[in-house]
Amino acid sequence: MPGLKFVGDITYLPTAEGLLYLATVIDLCAREVVGWSMADHMRTELVADAIRMAQAGGHTAGDAIFHSDRGSQYTSNQFRSLLGELDIRQSTGRTGSCFDNAAAESFFVVLKAEIGTTVRETRTQARQDVFRWIAEHCNRERLHSAIGYITPHQARVRCHQRLDLAA
Template identity: 75%
Template sequence: MRIAHADGHTAGNAISHTDRGSQYTSVQFRETLAELDVRQSTGRTGSCFDNAAAESCFVVLKSEIGTTAWPARKQARQDVFGWIAQHDNRQRIHSTIG
């Protein structure tokens, strides 16, 4: 979250939607969100529907870059972030969230 914020990818009062994993429900994570002026949204327990758009994105990512075994973590990060930058949509309203 700090990297996205530092790179200017969050605006004031942005929303971070996560599942109920312990890393996302921790006091430290919530304090970081508050510090960055990001609101937290967490899905209901046992509901897969709120995560469908993210899962769809990961399916496309995996199908397009495959299951490459990168020689170094740095190269893997570059490839994944390159894919995200190529597919990032900053103009059109997302059909799932309006």
């Protein structure tokens, strides 16, 4: 069911102005990126803004689980408090293991392969490229093997249709 299990992580994209950091929230049911945030820093606000975007978009259900690595942004009191306010339980991976957060890691590999690793002139340009890729291509056009070679958007719609039929 969408809205119950999420993974998140942070990556960066180089620009001539410096690094642009990207934090994501991915719904594991549909493999849809439902929250993201970009900034010139990796502070807790970066990941907090991504989870707030997921919640504000109506993508989180009560008693959801959010899984991440043990980065300081995710283990901070500020982030833990926010998850509590949003009725989301926290899960973190084992130290030194990226395998339990493979869906988030895999997403970043695909992102960088498809938008390219070219150093963009500005953070604004990188931000626009990432936004366009996630919002238009990744969620609505790109077929995903883990969900039967349909788009994440189609997977979410199908899940909601099944829930509506069952009710």
